[in-house]
Each structure stands twice: as structure tokens, then as C-alpha cells.
Amino acid sequence: MSQEGSLACVGTGMMLGAHMGPRARATIEQADVVFAALSDPLVELWVQQMHPDVRSLQPFYGEGKSRHETYRQMVEAMLAEVRAGRRVCGAFYGHPGVFALVPHRAIAQARAEGYEAHMEPGVSAEDCLYADLGIDPGMFGCQHFEASQFMFYRR
Numbered sequence: 001m002s003q004e005g006s007l008a009c010v011g012t013g014m015m016l017g018a019h020m021g022p023r024a025r026a027t028i029e030q031a032d033v034v035f036a037a038l039s040d041p042l043v044e045l046w047v048q049q050m051h052p053d054v055r056s057l058q059p060f061y062g063e064g065k066s067r068h069e070t071y072r073q074m075v076e077a078m079l080a081e082v083r084a085g086r087r088v089c090g091a092f093y094g095h096p097g098v099f100a101l102v103p104h105r106a107i108a109q110a111r112a113e114g115y116e117a118h119m120e121p122g123v124s125a126e127d128c129l130y131a132d133l134g135i136d137p138g139m140f141g142c143q144h145f146e147a148s149q150f151m152f153y154r155r
Helices: 022-030 041-048 067-083 101-112 125-133 147-153
Strands: 006-011 033-037 054-056 087-092 116-120
Touching (some): 006 067, 022 116, 041 054, 067 101, 101 116
């Protein structure tokens, strides 16, 4: 049996107002609280029009502060509200599962604690790249490599 609180991490897409799906929008609108890690303040204002309690995750970043600590604090802030029995939505730029560690960690931790948690996909930079270049990855296949893997790990 799951606990009372819940977590849903949604993607807002890459283009303001154009890429968010109806399920992601409904999740934002129906949440008790929304945490936002978005591309810029304008997108955050747009999300605030959908929900009265939007809390930016940007203040967790700090000069000289490790990303590991920042992400840990973001996850903890979201989970504190889940543990309080609230329906929490995390709204993330693009797709919440692509180059976004916080949604994955928050969902895993929420599930480990017995809470309902899921991810709603969003339009990612990869999706936009396929459309912009007219590429069908199903035609010949596709491989993806993240640049830091080459730079730091010589893969």
C-alpha cells in the first residue's frame, strides 16, 4: 500500500507553451505544490499561471557549491512535501529524464519510501534535433554520446 503523498515529474518541453502535453499540464494544475527547474524566468512565470504555488529550484544553486549537494537538497525539498502528504509536481525543462538527475533521484527515493511516483515525458532537445534536421533515427539507427564522456573518461 502506498503512502498518502505522491510525486510526478513532468517535462515542459523546449519551446514555451508549444511542447507541453496535456497530461503534464494537468499534473501541474492538479498538484498541491509545484517545484520548477526551468530554462528561464519567463517559463517559470508561464508555469505560475497554471498553479498558485510554484517554487523555483534555482535558489539551491550557489557559486562554489557542488552540484551533488545542490541536487541532494532539491530532492529533499520535493520529498519533504511528499512526506507531508501532498501531491507534488516537479516541472523540468525539456524531458524530465534527459540530463536531469533530480527527477530520477526524487522518483527513486519516493518509491523506496512507499510513495506513488512517476514521470511524464516532455519534448527534448533530441526530439527537436530530429525534426529540425529531418532525421528519422529508425531508418539507419542512431547512437548518442555525451561529450563529457569523451573529455573526462576517454571513451
